[in-house]
Amino acid sequence: MPESKVETLLEEVRACTVCAGALPAGPRPVVQFSRRSRLVVIGQAPGSRVHESGVPWHDRSGLRLREWTGLSECEFYDSAKVALVPMGFCYPGAGKSGDLPPRRECAPLWHERILGALKGTHLILLVGSFAQTRYLPRTKGQTLTETVRHFAQHGPKFFPLPHPSWRSGIWMRRNPWFEVDVLPALRSAVRRALSGGTGQ
Numbered sequence: 001m002p003e004s005k006v007e008t009l010l011e012e013v014r015a016c017t018v019c020a021g022a023l024p025a026g027p028r029p030v031v032q033f034s035r036r037s038r039l040v041v042i043g044q045a046p047g048s049r050v051h052e053s054g055v056p057w058h059d060r061s062g063l064r065l066r067e068w069t070g071l072s073e074c075e076f077y078d079s080a081k082v083a084l085v086p087m088g089f090c091y092p093g094a095g096k097s098g099d100l101p102p103r104r105e106c107a108p109l110w111h112e113r114i115l116g117a118l119k120g121t122h123l124i125l126l127v128g129s130f131a132q133t134r135y136l137p138r139t140k141g142q143t144l145t146e147t148v149r150h151f152a153q154h155g156p157k158f159f160p161l162p163h164p165s166w167r168s169g170i171w172m173r174r175n176p177w178f179e180v181d182v183l184p185a186l187r188s189a190v191r192r193a194l195s196g197g198t199g200q
Contacts, residue, residue, distance in 0.1 A: 010033060013114070014029050027090050030090070035119060037081065044088070045090070047091065068186060085111065132144065145171075149182075
């Protein structure tokens with residue numbers, strides 16, 4: 001797809017109002033991609049802070065994710081390198097125990113078109129259970145912990161990760177293998193993807 005059409009697609013996504021009636025804070029799709037993106041991060045949905053700033057992953061979760069991947073802030077926000085494509089593009093609102101799940105309309109409506117436009121992509125990070133459920137159907141019945149622990153089974157295209165929320169600190173203490181085994185492999189896969197090699 002020509003760069004001009006990819007830019008038009010990006011404008012379409014950012015102008016989307018399909019879920020407007022169900023969004024307490026109103027629609028504000030938050031997304032980043034270009035035709036040259038080599039790494040795709042498929043996360044959950046923007047939180048309230050990201051909704052306010054309009055900058056994807058511009059919160060503590062984003063800081064932790066960049067630490068995990070070894071990406072600098074400059075690299076992370078370079079769309080020629082990294083596409084940031086959540087399962088839900090807008091802040092879904094708050095629930096009883098945190099943010100509500102991503103809106104179900106977004107991924108079926110936009111993901112195939114976006115991923116089809118990113119011809120240089122070498123690796124897709126699936127951050128959290130919502131992304132993994134959609135893109136790793138064979139993991140149905142597995143816990144997120146099991147899926148992440150067996151990350152190598154999903155390469156070279158996909159690399160599953162837990163969501164880097166504040167709860168991930170507790171999760172990492174319970175699963176020390178993540179820091180020992182997964183993070184070094186993740187950083188290597190990310191570097192290979194950005195250099196034009198395969199993910200794993």
